[in-house]
Amino acid sequence: MKPKAITFSSFSLLPLIIFSTCFSFASSDVLRRGSSLSVEEHDSNTLISPDKTFTCGFYGLGGNAYWFSIWFTNTSNRTVVWTANRDNPVNGRGSKISLRSTGALVLTDVDGSVVWETNTTSTNASSLELLNTGNLVLKSPDPKILWQSFDYPTDTLLPNQILTKSKKLVSSRKGGAFYSGYFNLYFDNDNVLRLMYDGSDISSLYWPNPDFTVFENERTNYNSSRIAVLDETGHFQSSDQFQFNASDRGLGIKRRLTMDQDGNLRLYSLKKQSGSWVVTWQALPGLCNVHGICGRNGICVYTPEPKCTCPPGYEMSEPTDWNKGCKPRFKFTCSKSQDVKFLALPNTDYYGFDAISNSKNASFNFCRQACLNDCSCLGFSYRESERWCFGKNSLFNGYKAPSFPGTLHLKLPISTEASLERIHSGSDPDCSAARDPSRGGSSTMYDTIGKRVRWTYLYWFASTIGAVEVLIFFSGWWILFRKHDVQSTLEDGYRAITSQFRRFSYEELKSATQNFKGEIGRGASGSVYKGVLPDERVVAVKRLGDLHHEEIFWAEVSTIGKINHMNLVRMWGFCCEGKHRLLVYEYVENQSLDKHLFSGNIIGWRDRFRIALGTARGLAYLHHECLEWVIHCDVKPENILLDKTFEPKIGDFGLAKLLRRDSMNSQFSRMRGTKGYMAPEWALNLPITAKVDVYSYGVMVLEIVRGVRLSNWVVKKAKDEEQETELTIFIREMKRRIQRGEDLGMEDLVDKRLKGQYSRKQARMLVEIGVSCVEEDRNKRPTMESLVNQLLELDDEPNLPESDHED
Structure with missing residues (x-):
């Protein structure tokens, strides 16, 4: 989205925001000076905003750990937007939050130790109140705001909450409750709003595109005010001239801008009826652009959804945590060149850590020899068309994408079995098992990796439920494997990042549609049938003609399989088995627009x-x-489908x-x-x-x-x-x-x-x-x-x- 030039002054914006924040309060629950909220009564001992949108109190996620937080009252999962003690949970008994006579708001654990407090000691703070904006404020009798939660955001920015140079959004850690994660939204020293991976090993900027200059990214670093805000209509603007709109822009919708656990920045809108959230904008449509998402040595691949994998010769460091990345199954020594070989991984790269000098206009042999001569070189990236060479001393931020023009040559000991495997480009998919788009393109590398990671997963699984269950599981899997004549599967050991897109068998879809009864549509490319999957999802199964051109089938799979928007028909998967070509979509209740217009x-x-x-x-x-x-x-109109609320969804991407x-x-x-x-x-x-x-x-x-x-x-x-x-x-x-x-x-x-x-x-x-x-x-x-x-x-x-x- 191209940002428009804006004139942005923090001095003109701040009075408006402060005014809207201060005067949005009406009478509601108040914590008075000398009073406390107790963790034992966390369900009833809370502060609620006057319009009932927000609740503040102790929030538990199971077990005996509690956080003092603010959350949306009427969402399906009580979505938390702010936490005082995100990295220091308190005990489920004896902990409390108190507005002390000193004027400070203090959170204490069961032993009386101070876990968190405001910087308002020696003030005349008289009350703690939760405003309709979601802002928790300490007020003096004047009333004047002495402290506010809006000044200390965690992972979420609410409408009218200002982001400045002294603030940042920090994601939560995966599987770690509210603990601080590795991804940040903040203003950099050059006044540009950025996303950064800040891990234990490295820090790396990944948005806006680090390959471009500030001006190529349509930003400016001339404005030193460093201020950004999301308004109530869903419009966001920043002093570096970046701005965007929610896809459902307008008043009357509850929204939140969240730095998510997967490293993407997303704007969410609340559906009132269901209490669920829908994404109405996101910074990165492709998660493989997020740095650090697969850890050290890991590679992010689109299958077509983004997943993490390890390169040949490497395995997951911890089977359940991709942040730990991959570790080599070999040890490098500074040995003779004949003990080393290079494995070509097409369309693959690791961002950063370039080590070879004279990298431009370099021959392949020069690049290869330079890496051989450097004991610390783990491989090199080479772009044939530009004769660019980039040696790699560390392997971070790995990704594979068909559009990337280079090849990564991975340095491995000659004895490594995985060195016999190669990653193919996947640019010309067919229906063989080795070229299943739901399994990461057309790469035989994934076959080897899938088997290795599968065994890693099974080993972990066995430690939990025993070897007998593993053998039963493996036997059942092998039978299914033989039945459908699939050469290999990439399922276990990989953790899908976003969706349930997958490959279906012909028998599954035949059963779901009751042998293709109940035709609900017919077009030039084939017929559409209503079906019900075993998980009770109602789907529309598009059965293409036996002689249907491969281009149209793969156009739908490769296009809509990658994208997700409330106004696009969602694809759940496909079947490519023998002569059968089928596409599986969400079922849209009210047919197509032409049925209602004409x-x-x-x-x-x-x-x-x-x-x-x-x-x-x-x-x-x-x-x-x-x-x-x-x-x-x-x-x-025939390709605009209408759901039960007559919300339009664009379908039929066969010609896209x-x-x-x-x-x-x-x-x-x-x-x-x-x-x-x-x-x-x-x-x-x-x-x-x-x-x-x-x-x-x-x-x-x-x-x-x-x-x-x-x-x-x-x-x-x-x-x-x-x-x-x-x-x-x-x-x-x-x-x-x-x-x-x-x-x-x-x-x-x-x-x-x-x-x-x-x-x-x-x-x-x-x-x-x-x-x-x-x-x-x-x-x-x-x-x-x-x-x-x-x-x-x-x-x-x-x-x-x-x-x-x-x-």
Whole structure:
């Protein structure tokens, strides 16, 4: 997302924030001077904000350890946003928090020792109060705020909480309750907001992109104020000119910006009905860009979800903790060169710790010999096209990505068995077991690693439940392995970082769909069936034709398998077995948009506008925020699915195209899309950009307003006139009216079935957006990001009728 230039002064911002913080309080529970809260009564002895959003008190995670914390009251898991004693939990008996007569707030353990206290000794602090903002404050009788939790954030920033040069967000440790982790958000000495891995061995910056300069990252280090804030609408801005918006930007939504355990910074929005959180922005779409996530020597791979693995010749240091990384199964000595060999790992690199001089314009042999001559060299990275050589004295921040142009040559003793294995590029996947995308691309290295780590896992497992259970488990696994004729599996020993994306067997999906009964859709590429998985998830199984081209199948798997957004259909996995090609998606209850626009199922205006906005958000994510830029290439009502609340989800990525971020356009071997929704550049054989999706979106938005097919290629014939499509005639007339500032005649344009129940402002905006999107000159079309911002301006348009869904 490209940040806009902003004028940002801490002096102009601070009074506004302080004002909103100080005056958001109303009467509520108060801890008076000389009073205490006890850990034994942690469920009832709490402070609650006036609007009941936040609760403050003792928080336990099982056992006898408790933390004095603030959490969201009505979330499904009582999400904690601040902790006083995150690294020093107190005992479950006899511990208390007291506002002492000295004016200090003091947390004591069962033995009376002070675990934590505020710096307010010798003040006239009279009360401890929790504000509606989630800010815990100590006040004097004036009332004046003498201390506030907003000045001491832990891993979360709340709306109107200011982040300054003296503050930072520190992630929690994985599996370690609230203990401080290794990932930080903070202002660096050059005034730039950054993410850093700060581990026991190294510290490493990883966001914004450390390969780029401050200005290439579209930041500035000229502003020395070092201040950032998230407002109540979901807009974040920083003094280094970085800013972003929540995908559901608007008032009335509870939000939190959290430095997560996996090293990613994410903005969450609360769903009121379920009490669950949804991600509405994140700093890094690809977790393999997080430094330190797999520890020393570890490699992060996309399978297509990010997972950690060890390179050949290495094994996990601790089977349950990737922060400890991998350790070598050999010992290096400064020996003769013939005792060493190099193992090529394509598209793989370790960031940093470059040791070889004269690294540019170096031959491969020079690079190899330089590493052989250096006993501390563990391998070297070589980029053939640029003749760049980088020797590695330490192996940290490893990752494998198809887009990386270099090869890592790992230095190993010649006797290491793993030296016979290689990592292949995975750029041309097929359906063999060795090229299963859910197992990390097409690498035989993963087969060896999977087996080794599996045994490491089983050994750990055996220490817990005994050797007999392990043998039973292994026997059952072997039978299943033989039954499905899979050459090897990458399951045990790997800890998935994010999702449940996996490979299904044909028999599993046949059973889930009751032998492919209950067809719910049919298209040119195949049929879709409703199914239920053993874990009770309802899914849609897309069964592609037996002769269906491999390109479309893998386009869906490689594209949507990597991405996750509330306005994109979620893919749970796939089946690639023999001649069978199946894709498994989340089931979306209310079918596709065309069923409600062009049939008797009338959809109300409120939902029409939400569908236009949600679709724009999904496309903006694909075009601007995704791991790789994605052009959908077939945006139309048939590919916009509606869930039970009529929230839109973009589906059918069979024609989608992945673009590298350093590529501004792409050539396609054939035309893609659906007539009527295809941009002119397809027919003109021009380079294809994301503006083809903008064009298709514009046609669809006009159809949302009209409730009829404008995309039909119905030719209007008139005497002595060229043949024109209905869409062309409509657009020309709308342009004429807009340019002349005339009334668009919304009563004649909007779907008559709505019987006048619609927002005139929203309808006019959609028409104007639609017209701007279908400009023949693609350079005149807006971006999806700008369209989202336009639509958000009228998202909360008042006094609209509730939506009607009539059969």
